[in-house]
Amino acid sequence: MQTARNLFTGNHKYMVGLILLCFISAICVAYSTGGVDDFDRSKREILLRKIGHELLLKSGDRISRVLPVKKIDENEYQISFEHELSFLPDDLVNTTRHLLAHDPLAKDYVVNVFKRGSGAVVYGYAISKNKGEDIISCKGRMQPKAAYVINIKFKPLGSHPANKEYWLGSLSF
Known part of the structure; x- marks a missing residue:
């Protein structure tokens, strides 16, 4: 029960940030591939x-x-x-x-x-x-x-x- 409450504290904050960074990076890659300017x-x-x-x-x-x-x-x-x-x-x-x-x-x-x-x-x-x-x-x-x-x-x-x-x-x- 204690761990469920502490999901967004400590090291888990870094995990959420990493997931968000990966999501943003994937969107950037999707819109930058194969583009002829x-x-x-x-x-x-x-x-x-x-x-x-x-x-x-x-x-x-x-x-x-x-x-x-x-x-x-x-x-x-x-x-x-x-x-x-x-x-x-x-x-x-x-x-x-x-x-x-x-x-x-x-x-x-x-x-x-x-x-x-x-x-x-x-x-x-x-x-x-x-x-x-x-x-x-x-x-x-x-x-x-x-x-x-x-x-x-x-x-x-x-x-x-x-x-x-x-x-x-x-x-x-």
């Missing part, structure tokens, strides 16, 4: 605009604009153009490889080219950090002049925002 995302969007710019230059267009890059999903972006263009797939592959090499978070990605307003993929390829797993087809075949949009989907990093729910849900244990 806004600076990295902004830099990625600039690199994507540069891909569009380089593609326009290679197609001979020095006047029209690359429209604002749209973020479609957590790891997917869309590049669109003001006017129609034609492109050589080799140019698109080489440009994305060269420019996305400057993005430390872009090791694996898939590029799909659509005609604006169409759901059909006109051209696509996949790049992997392991060069042997790259999937590139139809090189050397000029794509006809059309209104294209380019979707680039990056492989998610190790931690996903949904993991926060697992961390927070596990706190009850």
